[in-house]
Amino acid sequence: MRVGLLTREYPPDVYGGAGVHVEFLARELRSLVDLEVHCWGEGRAEGVLRHRPWTALDTANDALRTFSVDLAMAAALEGSEVVHTHTWYANLGGHLAKLLYGVPHVMTAHSLEPLRPWKAEQLGGGYALSSWAERTAIEAADAVIAVSGAMREDILACYPGLDPARVRVVHNGIDTGLYRPDHGTDVLDRVGLDRSRPYVLFVGRITRQKGVPHLLRAVRDIDPAAQVVLCAGAPDTPEIDREFRELYEELSRVRAGVHWIPQMLPRPEVIQLLTHAAVFVCPSVYEPLGIVNLEAMACGTPVVASHVGGIPEVVEDGKTGLLVPVDDDFEGSLARALDSVLGDPEGARSMGEAGRERAVGEFGWDAVARRTARLYEEILEQA
Structure with a gap:
């Protein structure tokens, strides 16, 4: 054929x-x-x-x-x-x-x-x-x-x-042979991350769909011990690019440990960042499935994601991560969910293990x- x-x-x-x-x-x-x-x-x-x-x-x-x-x-x-x-x-x-x-x-x-x-x-x-x-x-x-x-x-x-x-x-x-935990730290060191502090990770394009402005506002008040890593590039328009940059600068002024990686990293580097993240966040306002959540799960990382589209078919709420409704309090709910995972390392570890198992078994x-x-x-x- x-x-x-x-x-x-x-x-x-x-x-x-x-x-x-x-x-x-x-x-x-x-x-x-x-x-x-x-x-x-x-x-x-x-x-x-x-x-x-x-x-x-x-x-x-x-x-x-x-x-x-x-x-x-x-x-x-x-x-x-x-x-x-x-x-x-x-x-x-x-x-x-x-x-x-x-x-x-x-x-x-x-x-x-x-x-x-x-x-x-x-x-x-x-x-x-x-x-x-x-x-x-x-x-x-x-x-x-x-x-x-x-x-x-x-x-x-x-x-x-x-x-x-x-x-x-x-x-x-998801290729769970390729996307699997990588416990090396060379990428973390090159980015300048403090390995003694947990970090929240976002990976995606700078678009309205991916909800990046919501995330930048939501993380202003999360646990100050947490770092924020934004692997965010390829803005759709000059307007969303300007909005992202302004919000990033505002965020950097009110909390330490905010890292923006504007270029698309090679896959092995993303995998290492996924592996070490305390929590991966997907704040999309529209997402037919959200393959990036599968990638995080395959690396053994708990996920906080929007309860939209096909995401609930991937992320089991309370088992492999937490789902957040996209409503009038979306940003507040996102911050609370991130703090919940950050504040419970043992629960986060269990979610990460369950996510890896689900990715291998079903996708x-x-x-x-x-x-x-x-x-x-x-x-x-x-x-």
């Missing part, structure tokens, strides 16, 4: 959860199907064809540049028997290939444009185009994969014309790939 897998992010250019998903899914799928990955970038390697936006659109809206990549991807998919797309950056390419070559289109929904209105700040009028591309592709797709049960509900609520039978749940996965990428390949076979039989 020849499968074309379409994505914006692919190693070495991975900056978000969807990119992590595609990286590991592709790795496992290669033993099950004849796979070619189509992604953004330059050049070609074995099994990977990279496409860049048309140079004539270098100064155009990002949505138009994305569509130019989708056109190039669609042109290169001749001979594929199934196309599988990830995120709105690639959905239109899969839809065009379906029409052009008469092949089934599977799309994995990692997020939904109607539930991310703040994207209008990032894309301007391009948000209307990204929303159109997603709607066009999802309503015509032969199968839609939701990365959580909550995500499936969101998909059917946003696109009520979809046949529910076409929407399947295949959870994100392996090999199982994700097998379920995905079976879906390909099913829709080919129906075609």
Whole structure:
């Protein structure tokens, strides 16, 4: 079975959860199907064809540049028997290939444009185009994969014309051989952390979705013994970048031990930081699953996370971490939950152990790939 897998992010250019998903899914799928990955970038390697936006659109809206990549991807998919797309950056390419070559289109929904209105700040009028591309592709797709049960509900609520039978749940996965505790300390020393003090860790992009401003306000009043480590980069817009910087500076003035790492760290360095964190925090206001919580759990770290989207399908409240409702007192509740974990090291250790056990037992990428390949076979039989 020849499968074309379409994505914006692919190693070495991975900056978000969807990119992590595609990286590991592709790795496992290669033993099950004849796979070619189509992604953004330059050049070609074995099994990977990279496409860049048309140079004539270098100064155009990002949505138009994305569509130019989708056109190039669609042109290169001749001979594929199934196309599988990830995120709105690639959905239109899969839809065009379906029409052009008469092949089934599977799309994995990692997020939904109607539930991310703040994207209008990032894309301007391009948000209307990204929303159109997603709607066009999802309503015509032969199968839609939701990365959580909550995500499936969101998909059917946003696109009520979809046949529910076409929407399947295949959870994100985690490589627990790669993401495992690393008790080295060289990264901590290089960052300048005081190893005698616990630290709260955030890892993610600077976006409205990830709730970073809420976190920066919430940690102002947590246990003063705790350090705060922000692995936060790739701001969506100059506006959110400025807001983050202002809040970071305010936070640094009122408490010691605040560390901002603006660049995307290599995975081994993130794993070491995850391992030693007293608590990992995920303050997202929208999160279809939240793969970063799985990464923290696999490293044996307790998690404090928002009770939104698919996060409760990953983080067991009271067992592998604490869940916080996103309500009018979100920031206060976030601070109290962090203090609760920081103040109970033995309970935190138990949560970390339970998180590692859950990640290993329920979220392996090999199982994700097998379920995905079976879906390909099913829709080919129906075609």
